[in-house]
Amino acid sequence: MIGITADCPATVRLFDENSYMSTFEAEVIECREYDGKYAVILDKTAFFPEAGGQPADIGTLTLPESNCAADVLDVRQVDDVIVHIIAKPVKLGKIRGEIDFETRYERMRNHSGEHLLSGLAHRHFSCNNVGFHLNDDGMTVDFDRRLTAEQVLSLEDEVNRIIAENPPVAAYFPDAGELAELDYRSKLELSGRVRIVVIGSGGQIYDRCACCAPHLSAAGEVGMLLITDFMNYKGGTRLTVVCGRNAYKQARTAMTNVKRIAAGFSAKASNAAKAVEDFLLRNEAEKAAAAAVCRSYIELRLSGLNQTEGNMIFFEPSLDKNSLRRLVDKAADMCSIAAGFGAEGSSGRPYVIISRMVDLRSIAKSLNEKMGGRGGGSAGMLQGTATAPEEELKNIFLKEDRF
Ligand SMILES: [Zn+2]
Structure with missing residues (x-):
């Protein structure tokens, strides 16, 4: 907490009257070391301190005679006094301040856009704004x-x-009598001078809200308001919103992505979502057809087999893991041990071995050694990969004495 001297006069808030003022001249009243930096108090300032969800302005303070500038890193309000945090000390006397107006202007565009949005949400859906956070990407x-x-x-x-x-x-700051008559939005029970920001005029007022932050002078300067996301939040709704230059940028990025997606489907950008939905439907249908072919193949494969007391071995490079397991599982009802091998990869062939008659766990180690394999499982099923050649695998399973 920055301490201020008791007799320090209230700082004149130039941004209250003119939110477009980007440069100003002022007197340095106090400059002292604070937390490895310097806390500077001026008689008046256009720097808005962090308040009401809007970050503090950044910019510079420059000594007029030397043109020596210090970056304003942060601006805070302590009671009625605004304190500028800078990296190096400045002398008492005249100083010129300049705020980074590009950053400030975008914040004003977002904040005024938010007032309009919150005003309409209040009027149409009885929503109260219970949280607001503005950063340089949106709010x-x-x-x-x-x-x-x-x-x-x-x-x-x-x-x-x-x-x-x-x-x-x-x-503007209405007097107490006018304020008492006014219908306005406010997050807090306010006392003292209340600053009202009003959008609209005459009989067409879109919003009236108590707010200390700098705003635009016309709503057209918001440019565009985009709600990029919304979610249920603490029993209400949290909206992610962006206005001004960033709204255009985000719309442009989204449009570029949509065009790329559309090009992938040889569709127009305006038809991209339908093209993706159609593709997904086709894909589902193709997957279902492939699964049906697979099932038929397994049935066909099984129908050609005869019950045996020996083992069975399958080499099925075109079956996926689940289909291979289904085939081997059904074959295990017809033999002692059923072994299936999938497509050969860099680490060997995936295998699944199933038996209802032999405790596979008891032979897993020797089996893996013989198959040049790795894997394990339960008494009824082993899974893993094997590197032994096809002929060798056939010998292992089809010659009973090899276990
Ligand atoms: Zn506000």
């Missing part, structure tokens, strides 16, 4: 009610329609 907005996908989409639609209408956005 999360938490509502205290569950919303359906349709409701979320309808909000996005309406916000973008209003952005195109370009209603004014204004921030």
Whole structure:
């Protein structure tokens, strides 16, 4: 916690009046060491301190006579005083401040977009905004009610329609009498001066909300609002939302991906989802047809076998693991030991050996040694891989005395 001297005057908040001010001149009132850095207090500032879910501005403080600039790393509010955290000390006296306005402007676009979204969610679905977090990729907005996908989409639609209408956005401090009459959204029971941000004018007010952050002067500058995700969250709904330049960037990235997917299916981008769904349906049907062929093959294979007291061996490179096991399992009803081998790979042939009559576990070790194999299992079934050549494997299983 940064301590401030008791008689330190309240900092004039230039961003309250003009959120587009990116440079300003001020007096350094205090500069002292703080946590390996320096805490600087000015008489006035355009740097917004971290508050209400919006991060602190970044930028520079420059001594006018020397042009020596210090990066503003963080900005915090302690009571009515705004403290700038910088890496090197500055002298008392005149200073020029410059905020990174590109970053600030995108935050304003997101924050004003969020007000519009939350205002509409409140009006249409009685949602209260109970959580808001803004970062430089976008924001999360938490509502205290569950919303359906349709409701979320309808909000996005309406916000973008209003952005195109370009209603004014204004921030002001109503007096206590006016405030008492006003209908506005607020997360907290507020006392003292309350800053109201209003979107719309005259008889067409889209939102009125208590907020200390810098906002746009017209909703059209939000550009675009995209709800990129939503989920149930603590009994309500968490929306992931992005506005402004990042909304365009994310839409562009999504479009590029959709086009690549569509090209893979020789479809138009607007038809990509249907092309993928059709492919998946075809794939399922092909898999079902292949499984039916496999089952028929196994039945055919078994029908050509005769009951024997000896063993059976199968080399089935085109059967998958499950089908091979099914064949061997059924064959085990007709013989002493049934052994099946799949397609040869770099580590040998996968095998499955099943018996109802012989305790396979008791012969697993010697069997693996003979087969140049690795594997194990239960008394009834062994699985693993074998490297011995086909002829050698036939000799092992078809000559009983080899166990
Ligand atoms: Zn706000």
